[in-house]
Amino acid sequence: MAYVKSKEKDDPILKLNPSNMNLEGNKAYKRKDYITAARLYTMAEGDYPENVTLIANRSVCWLNMGEGDKALRDAQICRALRRDWPKACFREGAARMLLKDYExxxxxxxxxxxxxxxxxxxxxxxxxxxxSLEVSHAVKKGH
Known part of the structure; x- marks a missing residue:
């Protein structure tokens, strides 16, 4: 256990200034390092909990990792915080597509x-x- 705590203490991400975490998250996302990006967005969100962009960015990371439930949860948080934001609707739709909830x-x-x-x-x-909804209905009907 002491090793884990020591390792966590030496994690360079923990030494980042919170305002740089979003920028570093964006860099990780561009490298397709979605796990690191999601982690950075989560850590930045701790300092900026109302920043829906961080949550939307994390949602797209989950989408890219095939984590539909997590992507949907973040998209729904975005929609609750900013009801007038089309991107939040898009993220929710994308998550529901991944979950095959076409309707x-x-x-x-x-x-x-x-x-x-x-x-x-x-x-x-x-x-x-x-x-996709039409196809899924046709499959259910046996056509």
Whole structure:
């Protein structure tokens, strides 16, 4: 146990200034080091709990790691904190797609599109979710 505590104490991430954690998280994300990025965003969130960008960034890390439940939880926190933010709707829709909850993914993307009608990324995601929903219904019916 002493080794673990010593190792944690020597972790360079713990020596970062909280204001740099988001920047370092972004760098880790660009390197596709999603675990480190999520950890940095989580640590930065401790100092800036109302910063929805940190939570949205962590949500996309979870998505990239295939952690749909964690991505959804963070997306829902974003939506609760900023109801008028299309990106939060997009993150929720993406998480629900990963979880194969196509109907609720459609709802989330539609909410995002209502907030930002010209957003082609959300529009394309909604189209994909609708298609996935149709396919899943056809499979259930045995077609």
């Amino acid at each position: 609720k993914a459609c709802d989330a993307f539609l909410d995002g599109l209502k907030l930002d009608p010209l957003n082609t990324e959300i529009e394309n995601a909604l189209r994909e979710a609708l298609h």
